[in-house]
Structure formats: structure tokens, C-alpha cells
Amino acid sequence: MINLDHGAAPPVDPRVIEVMEPCLREFAGNPSSLHRAGVEARNALEQARGRVSGLIGADPGEIIFTASGTEADNLAVKGIAQASTKRGRHLVVSSIEHHAVLYAARAMERQGFAITEVPADGDGVVQPDQVARAMRDDTVLVSVMCANDETGTIQPVREIAEIARRNGAVMHTDAVAAVGRMPVDVLNLNVDALSLTAKSLNGPPGAGALYVKAGTRLRPQVEGGVQEDGRRGGHENIPAIVGFGRAAELAADELPARIDRLKRLDESLLRGLRDRLPDAAINGHSDLRLPGHLNLWIPEADGESAVLMLDARGVAVSVGSSCAAHAAKPSHVLLALGRTAAEARCSLLITVGPDTEESEVGAALDALSEVVGELRAIAGVTA
Missing domain, CATH: 3.90.1150.10 (Aspartate Aminotransferase, domain 1)
Incomplete structure (x- = not known):
């Protein structure tokens, strides 16, 4: 074929599979446990976190592991919106976002938020002046993807982020399609939150991540545990995350x-x-x-x-x-x-x-x- x-459906890099296999074949501890296997699992988790953060120019503590890019988008849109209600209840997203962002925003609409969907032009570009016109005093979040997952069109995220920042809104970008195909750096983009996934890097499916800039408020969407610094509950998928870390390391080098x-x-x-x-x-x-x-x-x-x-x-x-x-x-x-x-x-x-x-x-x-x-x-x- x-x-x-x-x-x-990108194939998983054999070098990624190589580091995942020991996690699957041998006893893998729970990163929350105190015994040796738990400590080893925690070390593997944090090593992967460092590699993923390094790929996008973030600090390790700003990375939250998820099960997919879709979950990362949902955590960003819902988590930031729900944590910002004292400031406002208005979200700005583009009309060409992945459904993970669009549906999450519409879910917030059912919770009393107002949503403005900014159109793209005929070339598929979300123009910054359109975003500027959509901003309101109560806008708390702007979400415009880094590059569109269908057309591949690269968006002017940095310019849009500057507009969001001037208006006191948090800027999120879905970089799932972009990471691994273009340089992506959270400082250069000037964003507060960024979604990515292992699959896009020829890593395993079932592993995603959300970068959240230090100081950005976020309400967890998966309750029931203190994993990921209390921001995403649930036993971490160590084999997939280890593979994610290796895929990020290879992508950064190559x-x-x-x-x-x-x-x-x-x-x-x-x-x-x-x-x-x-x-x-x-x-x-x-x-x-x-x-x-x-x-x-x-x-x-x-x-x-x-x-x-x-x-x-x-x-x-x-x-x-x-x-x-x-x-x-x-x-x-x-x-x-x-x-x-x-x-x-x-x-x-x-x-x-x-x-x-x-x-x-x-x-x-x-x-x-x-x-x-x-x-x-x-x-x-x-x-």
C-alpha cells in the first residue's frame, strides 16, 4: 500500500517502537507509586515531558499529557473558558477549526458563553483584522489553529496572538497538523496554550499534549486524580508517552x-x-x-x-x-x-x-x- x-495515518517510527516495547513487555509501574517501579515510571514520564516541551520551546512544567489532540483542544477551550468567567463569557474561534475546537466552543455556548466564529478568506487564511473586529471587552479566549488540518494553510497566529493579548484574552492554537512539518515555538508564536499530538510526529496514537503557559488559569476536565499536577486526572499511558517523547526528540533533531x-x-x-x-x-x-x-x-x-x-x-x-x-x-x-x-x-x-x-x-x-x-x-x- x-x-x-x-x-x-502516519506510520510509527521503528525507533519509537523500540523504546515503547520495554514498557509493554516488562512490568511498568504507576508514576504515582513510591516503590522502585513507580519511580522509574515517573522518571520516564518526566523525561518524555522534557522532550516534548523542548520541541516547542516550552518549560516541562507547562506540558499536560492527554490521550489525543482532540482531548487537548477540549481541555484548552473548556478549561480556559470555565476558569475565566469572572472576566467574561465570550470566545472567538475561526470557522475552519478542527471540530474538536468548534464543538468544544459550542458546548460552552450551551453553558452561557457567547461564541463568535471568524471566517477565513478564499485562500483559507484567517485574517488578523477579522479577529480584531470580533473582539469584545468580555472576550476571554481566542482559538485559531496554527495550520489547517485539511488544507494545510498556515495561519498568522503570532499576529492574532498580539490582538488577543492587547485585549486581555488568552490565545490558544491547535498545532496538531503543524508540529513536525514546520518550526513551532510557543515563544515565537506568543501563545498561551497549544495542542499537539504524538501521531503527527510518527509517534503512537493515544498520546497528546497541551502546552499551557505558566500562570494561565485552567479548569480540569477529567476529574478523579491528581496526575499532571492536578490538571488531568487518570493513570498516565506510560508506553505511549514514552513513545511521544522519543518522537519529539527525533523531530527536534531531524x-x-x-x-x-x-x-x-x-x-x-x-x-x-x-x-x-x-x-x-x-x-x-x-x-x-x-x-x-x-x-x-x-x-x-x-x-x-x-x-x-x-x-x-x-x-x-x-x-x-x-x-x-x-x-x-x-x-x-x-x-x-x-x-x-x-x-x-x-x-x-x-x-x-x-x-x-x-x-x-x-x-x-x-x-x-x-x-x-x-x-x-x-x-x-x-x-
């Missing part, structure tokens, strides 16, 4: 080389598409985009049908966010960019990884060209 769906590799693969994708499907168009910004992350509108080629036909040919791609892949509705992100429902349904997401081979890109594009030709023939569309 040629995997061009790294955004949803990021420049990974980005160069992804850029070369991206260029191969674009060249191949121009040759084979010249009428395909990029959804989102053509330049301000994560390398190796390409969302395409292909006229008269149903996306779901294309995914299934490519799968039969040994190629994996997707129609959008993995968390909404089975949704009957077209992508809310593409609709927000101005695509019609029909156009959104004729879109595909291709994401390559550092281990993707140039030959795989060519073979996958050959298969895609065949599939599009067949779909258009079925629809009665002539070339």
Missing part, C-alpha cells in the same frame, strides 16, 4: 531535513499533477501551506469514490479530516473557503511523509489519473 494519507524532504516531495506532487490533471486546483493557499500537504479540487471526480477506487489500486488518500471521514456532510472547511457542496465532495487530501518515496508519488498519481478518467467517463464527461 502506498500511504499518501500521512495526515490521518526537522530541517524532514522539511527539505517534504518540500521535494511536494514539488514532485505538483509537477505530476500539472502533467496528469491540469484542471485540478489547490484548496487553500497555494504558497502558505504545509509541505507535503495538498488538498485538491478535481472537477467531476467524486472524492469518496476516488478514495475507494484508489484503495483498490493500493493507494491510500483521504477526503479530509480523519475525524470526519465518515460524515455525510461536505467539509465545513472547504465550504468556509467558498467551495460549493458539490465542489467540496470532489476534493481529495494527499499528505506525504518523510519516508514517502518519489517513485510512490509517481505511481500514486498515475493511479489517480486513471481513477479520475474512469469517474468522468461514468459521469459522461469528456476530456
